[in-house]
Amino acid sequence: MAKDVEIRKQREKEQVQFIRPFCFICEEEAGVITLKLEMPGVNKDQLDIDVDGNELHVTGKRAGSGSEGKYLIRERRLGTYHQAYTLDETIDRSRIEASLDGGVLTLNLHRKESEKPRKISIKSG
């Protein structure tokens, strides 16, 4: 029992080093899931998006971390953003579009053609 507590604590410690970006997930048009992640201070070169099997990993490093001066107010968290998502079978892995604008990463995940809702017309006999 003591061992799982240790493992759990270790894992928590590792997670604390990452900042979880705030997300907004919606499906605006049928078949395209839009995922927006707020990552202020991250530019294109410091952003990594990986699809590994069923997992989508987003990692963004913040440019310029910390100042050498004396902090009068400190509310921002500086560090590395990280978030992982599990993709289900309906997402087309080869059609993931990403754009970064003003600190917001937008990912468009397309559903597979075969999974999209479609109408079945009845043939008149």
Added chain:
Amino acid sequence: MALVRWYDRDLEPVGTFDWLQRQINELFDFPRFPESQGLFDRRVSPAIDVVEHADRFTVECDLPGIDQKDIDISIASGVLTIRGEKKTEKKSEKSKVYKKETWEGSFQKTVSLPTGVDADKVEATFTDGVLKITLPKREEAKTKKIELKAK
């Protein structure tokens, strides 16, 4: 049929105490910075850093997803105000929202500035969703090094 004593792991007294002890031990094990919930949630008023350097103050503020033209910065009687509005594009009625942690709408953040800020030389930049305001100190407020003269 052999009679077997009824045994329920969940109701077993020693196990229950173990569980209770674990729960109490873990009560304060939360990360030091709560992420999105609780009293100190700073999402609606954007997070800000104010740093003092030898010759200037810098104010950095996280404003992701906000247009530069929607940000309004003003200084009046020693109070810096960052005001703005986060607009989101119109969504069609059919859109389904699965998870929303972001906010939109107007915000305002005020900071009382330390004395000695030269309000005429303030500069602001906005890159990658981070607003950086540089407020130079007045000559008389700068830290001066006093040289010791050798006799």
